[in-house]
Amino acid sequence: xxxxxxxxxxxxxxxxxxxxxxxxxxxxxxxxxxxxxxxxxxxxxxxxxxxxxxxxxxxxxxxxxxxxxxxxxxxxxxxxxxxxxxxxxxxxxxxxxxxxxxxxxxxxxxxxxxxxxxxxxxxxxxxxxxxxxxxxxxxxxxxxxxxxxxxxxxxxxxxxxxxxxxxxxxxxxxxxxxxxxxxxxxxxxxxxxxxxxxxxxxxxxxxxxxxxxxxxxxxxxxxxxxxxxxxxxxxxxxxxxxxxxxxxxxxxxxxxxxxxxxxxxxxxxxxxxxxxxxxxxxxxxxxxxxxxxxxxxxxxxxxxxxxxxxxxxxxxxxxxxxxxxxxxxxxxxxxxxxxxxxxxxxxxxxxxxxxxxxxxxxxxxxxxxxxxxxxxxxxxxxxxxxxxxxxxxxxxxxxxxxxxxxxxxxxxxxxxxxxxxxxxxxxxxxxxxxxxxxxxxxxxxxxxxxxxxxxxxxxxxxxxxxxxxxxxxxxxxxxxxxxxxxxxxxxxxxxxxxxxxxxxxxxxxxxxxxxxxxxxxxxxxxxxxxx
Ligand code: GLN
Numbered sequence: 001x002x003x004x005x006x007x008x009x010x011x012x013x014x015x016x017x018x019x020x021x022x023x024x025x026x027x028x029x030x031x032x033x034x035x036x037x038x039x040x041x042x043x044x045x046x047x048x049x050x051x052x053x054x055x056x057x058x059x060x061x062x063x064x065x066x067x068x069x070x071x072x073x074x075x076x077x078x079x080x081x082x083x084x085x086x087x088x089x090x091x092x093x094x095x096x097x098x099x100x101x102x103x104x105x106x107x108x109x110x111x112x113x114x115x116x117x118x119x120x121x122x123x124x125x126x127x128x129x130x131x132x133x134x135x136x137x138x139x140x141x142x143x144x145x146x147x148x149x150x151x152x153x154x155x156x157x158x159x160x161x162x163x164x165x166x167x168x169x170x171x172x173x174x175x176x177x178x179x180x181x182x183x184x185x186x187x188x189x190x191x192x193x194x195x196x197x198x199x200x201x202x203x204x205x206x207x208x209x210x211x212x213x214x215x216x217x218x219x220x221x222x223x224x225x226x227x228x229x230x231x232x233x234x235x236x237x238x239x240x241x242x243x244x245x246x247x248x249x250x251x252x253x254x255x256x257x258x259x260x261x262x263x264x265x266x267x268x269x270x271x272x273x274x275x276x277x278x279x280x281x282x283x284x285x286x287x288x289x290x291x292x293x294x295x296x297x298x299x300x301x302x303x304x305x306x307x308x309x310x311x312x313x314x315x316x317x318x319x320x321x322x323x324x325x326x327x328x329x330x331x332x333x334x335x336x337x338x339x340x341x342x343x344x345x346x347x348x349x350x351x352x353x354x355x356x357x358x359x360x361x362x363x364x365x366x367x368x369x370x371x372x373x374x375x376x377x378x379x380x381x382x383x384x385x386x387x388x389x390x391x392x393x394x395x396x397x398x399x400x401x402x403x404x405x406x407x408x409x410x411x412x413x414x415x416x417x418x419x420x421x422x423x424x425x426x427x428x429x430x431x432x433x434x435x436x437x438x439x440x441x442x443x444x445x446x447x448x449x450x451x452x453x454x455x456x457x458x459x460x461x462x463x464x465x466x467x468x469x470x471x472x473x474x475x476x477x478x479x480x481x482x483x484x485x486x487x488x489x490x491x492x493x494x495x496x497x498x499x500x501x502x503x504x505x506x507x508x509x510x511x512x513x514x515x516x517x518x519x520x521x522x523x524x525x526x527x528x529x530x531x
Contacts, residue, residue, distance in 0.1 A: 002530065003028040004182035008239040011185065012131065015089030018078050022071035022089030022133060029091040029135055034184045036161070036526045041139045041154030043113055045376040048156050054164055057156045058178035058528055060096050061104050067091070070133045070238045084481050087246060088131035093184040095175050096125050096137040097144055098230070099219040101346040106364075107221045108142045108152035111362045111382035121219025122254065123188060123230045123247040125521035130246045132179060133222055135184050138174025144195055144223050145348070145386035147461040149173025150452040153384055159448070160203060161524035162487055166445040167452075169199030169461075172421025175233045176203035177432075181526050186243050187233040193340050194221045194465030196231045201440035201490020204479045204524070206240045206507070207233045212472035213258040215244075216251035224347035227340075237478060237507035241265040260498060260521040265384050269508045274321035276434045276506060277322045278493075279328035279424060280314055284438035284464055288334050290457050297460075306439045309481040309489045314437060316513045317506065328424050332416045336466040337459055339417065342397050342410035343470075352387055355379070373460065389455065418471040425496040434502050438464055440477040440490030468494050478510065482519040 003011060003025050014020035020336055038055025040062065066498065074084045099105045099117035106112045120128070139158045141151040148167040149158045158173040160166040161181040168177040172189030176199035179187050189196040191209035200207025209232045215230045222228060223432060232243035245265045251257040288297045301307070314324045357363035364377035370514030385393075397406035424431040442463055451457050468475040473494055480491035491510070495502040 002032060002182065004032045004185065006085065007236060008234065008397045009242055010184040012086060012088045012090050013080065013352050014073065015131070016083060020089065022074040023068065026067050026071045026091055026133055026135070029184055030453045032181070033059070033062070033135070036073045036181045036527045037183060039156065041152060041156060043153055045155040053159070056161050056164070056177050056181050056183070057158050058093065058138045058174040058181070058183055060106060060108070060139050060154045060174070063103055063134055063139050067133050067135050067332055070128065073400060074131050074133070084132035086242060087125055087127060088210045090186060091131045091135050091137050091184045092127060092132045093138045093175060093178045093187040094124055095140050095187065095189045097190055097221045098188065099221070099350060100124055100134065100137065102119065102135060105137065105221070106154065108140045108154055109382070109384065109387070110153045112221070113153070113169065113362065115361050119219060122251045124219065126246055127188065127243070132186070136189060138178050138348040140172035140174055142384045142386050143221070143348070144171035144190060144192060145390060146197055147194070147458050148452055149199070149444070150448065151384060151386050157448070159458070160287065160445050161526045162204060162445070163525050165447055166487065167202065167448055169445060170201030171195040172207070173199045173232065176200050176205055179203070179205045179233050179235055185235065188230060188247070189233050190220060191229050191231055191469065192227045193344060193469050194462035195446070196233060197440050197475060197490065197492060198461060198527060200233055200477040201488065202348050202445040204482070204488030205235055206237055206476065206478050207231065207339060208240050208244060208500065208503065209468060209474060210244060210500055211249065211258070213256050214474070215247050215502065216254040216255035216257040216500065218251055222351040224344040227344060227349060227387040229469070230285045237504055237511055238266070238269050240476070241269060241504040258498070263501055265501055265504055267438065268505040271505045272320060273317055273506055273509045276322045277325055277432055278314065278317055278322050278506065279325045279431060279433040279436045280310065281328040281330045281436060281438065283330040283333050285310070287442060287463055289442055289460055289463070295380045302439060304443055305481070305483050306442070306489055310437060310439055310491065313480050313491050313510055317510060320509055320513055325431055325433060328436065330420045330424070330467070332413065332420050333467050335413050336417060337463050338411045339413045339470060340461060340462070340466045342406050343414060344405055346393035346398045347394070348387070348390040349398070352391055355382065357382070395420065414470045417467050421471045421473055421494070421496070434495065435506055436494045438492045438494070440464060440492040444485065444489060446485045464492060473497055474500045474503055476507055478507045482522050485521065
């Protein structure tokens with residue numbers, strides 16, 4: 001068995017005890033990458049070959065020398081009798097939206113293709129300080145704007161390891177695909193509207209959006225500053241818990257990072273679910289969705305396989321002693337997407353101002369006669385379609401004459417969405433939920449090219465994830481089955497502010513209860529490249 005098929009926890013324990021060298025682990029990781037990944041994403045990619053179509057392409061940059069150096073350092077510390085930390089020797093990948101010192105940090109955009117970060121983002125720094133080994137930077141939608149990873153300027157785009165004709169989801173598609181294919185054991189992603197949970201669901205891995213502020217955003221290239229959350233991607237709940245315990249916590253470089261103490265998340269794995277109140281909401285099972293033929297938004301039931309996965313999970317947890325509370329009303333959840341469309345665009349447009357060809361990143365190579373022309377040409381050439389659309393929309397809905405009608409109104413609706421959660425989680429209220437169980441996504445992974453280019457349809461892929469971003473609450477996606485097409489189905493659990501511990505508790509209990517389920521024996525298609 002390759003070391004890449006083990007859990008991060010067991011690898012770290014063995015490395016810490018000196019039974020396994022970190023260099024050996026890193027060798028196995030690069031071996032797996034060369035078996036399944038194919039060529040990394042580049043700007044000038046030429047033809048996409050049949051060989052390309054069968055591989056994952058999770059990476060933009062491999063940081064091999066840096067990884068071996070880190071691994072040697074871990075091994076040296078173990079032989080000197082020191083403890084390198086709770087992630088000793090665990091190979092990780094980093095979504096290329098985080099700055100990592102001395103490495104290209106591209107955001108999947110031509111605008112930052114030549115940008116080498118002068119410092120490392122706080123959560124990445126903490127992972128490395130705990131002994132984790134960074135293998136490289138993984139692909140994503142340009143500036144994280146998308147749900148399929150197809151909008152990256154670096155192609156070939158990442159493909160779904162379960163079936164390479166399908167997208168891995170997005171925007172943390174490279175993170176989820178790399179973890180699913182065993183190219184590293186953990187990955188750090190970001191979630192603004194669903195970008196950790198949706199690809200985790202599409203790739204059959206665990207993805208957590210922590211409470212807003214639980215993890216520092218310092219060193220993250222910003223999308224929507226009131227929504228962005230860095231978070232873990234892992235193959236099981238316990239590894240995600242370990243990873244969060246390392247990443248989370250206050251940071252003097254980010255004043256929005258919570259000063260609350262970080263609990264011992266690993267201890268919540270041992271708690272059973274007896275008496276835990278788990279809600280199910282019809283508002284997450286029957287939702288407005290664009291009709292694929294006409295484009296018109298109609299209210300429809302989710303696919304039966306997805307609904308069944310939720311009900312089966314609820315049953316499995318009820319068998320363990322949890323109380324299932326049905327018919328939980330979430331009346332404002334369907335406003336999540338329109339509200340997000342407005343708020344996230346305003347914040348994106350504001351955050352993109354800094355890319356002007358002056359401070360860093362791309363500058364037009366062609367002639368210009370004044371500063372404005374330099375800006376115009378730089379942005380026209382440096383940004384892809386999504387940043388351009390988001391700047392236009394963001395400027396429009398926040399303009400003085402429209403702001404009241406759109407942006408200000410969206411902010412009010414956002415607080416209504418939060419009050420839906422407050423009502424059902426209220427310990428004195430009618431529902432008193434510990435967690436709300438829903439599907440993560442309205443569909444399983446879509447085929448490459450099927451949804452890309454249809455901004456509205458693409459946005460609706462986040463319908464079930466985006467309310468948690470508006471509310472700021474934590475939410476996890478965990479694998480909950482395989483569809484008849486052979487594609488993963490994700491279960492989402494949401495909890496009150498800072499109750500990530502409940503998500504780990506319930507997620508782990510579900511994993512344990514379904515350890516022997518037939519669907520867990522099915523492996524991603526790209527495993528055929530691994531003997
Ligand atoms: N798919 C959503 C968007 O395009 C969410 C992206 C994200 O969470 N970063 O905005």
